[in-house]
Amino acid sequence: MNAEDIPDQREVWAERLERVRRSQKRADISGMRRPPRDPAERAFLTERGRLGPFPEDPDLPAPAVVRRRRPA
C-alpha cells in the first residue's frame, strides 16, 4: 500500500464538520446522558476540562459492558 494512494482525509473534514455543526445547531442536548467513564479516564479528562457536553448517567451500562453483552 502506498500512502499516496490514500486520499487525504482533510479533503472531507471541512464539509462534514459543516454538516455536523448544522445538525448540532438544532439539537437541544439537555437531558441527554452518556454511559459512565472509567474513573481514571474521568479524573484525567476532568483535570483538563475535556469531559465533553454529555453528562454521565451512572445507571447506563459502561461502554465495556455495552460491547460485551447483547440485550435479551
Added chain:
Amino acid sequence: MASDLREQLENVLASGLSEDRLEHAGQVARIAGVLHRAFGEAGLRSTIVGGSAIELHAPGVYLSGDIDLVVERVRRQAEQIEAVFESLGFERRGRHWRIGDLFVEVPSRTLDDPSEFMRVGDAVFEIVRKEVVLADRIVGFRQWEVLAWGQQAIDLLAAFGSEIDEKWLRGKLEHEGSLDALEPLRTLAGNDKPVTEGTLRELLAGLRSKMQR
C-alpha cells in the same frame, strides 16, 4: 527510529491539544500516525477505535480526550505493547498510558470490525470504518437507550450523507437488533426540526411499541 517517533509525538503534544475541531482532529491524526508506525515496527498492528475514530471520520461530533487503540500481534517475534509505549515516553497508570495531555487505552487485543487505512497529511494509520462507529452509536441508542449516542448517530448520519456503505451498515444493525432505528434517525438527520431529549425518547417508545405489536 523510536527516538524519532518520540520526538514527533512530543512536538504534537508540546503546545497542548487544540480546542479548534479541525486542528484537534489533525493532532489526533498525527498521534495516530506515530503510534501506528511505532507498533508496526514492533510487529504489532494498531487500529483506532472508539471516540477518536468518530472524531477522525467526522470532526465536531466528538472531541476526543483520549485514544482507544486495538493492538494485535502480527509477527511471532513481536515486541510487547509495554515496550512500545515506554519507548515513546508514555507512563503506565493502571490499564492506561499517559503522556502530556494524551490518555491512551488498549481496550482489546483483537478487532472483529472492518478497518481501513486513513491518511491525514503525512500521517497514515489504521482505523475502524465509519460505518462501524455509526453502528456502534445506533446500537447504543436503540438497545441501551443512550440518548447522547442517539444525538451522535444523528450528527454522524448528517456528516456522512450518502457516503455510507448501506449494505454493511444494515447487516450489522440487523444482527444487533437495531435496524429499525436507522431510518427514523436518518429522517431526524435530514430535516430542519429541532431534536431534543423528548424527540429521542418518543422515537424509542415508538420502536418499542412496534416491536410489541
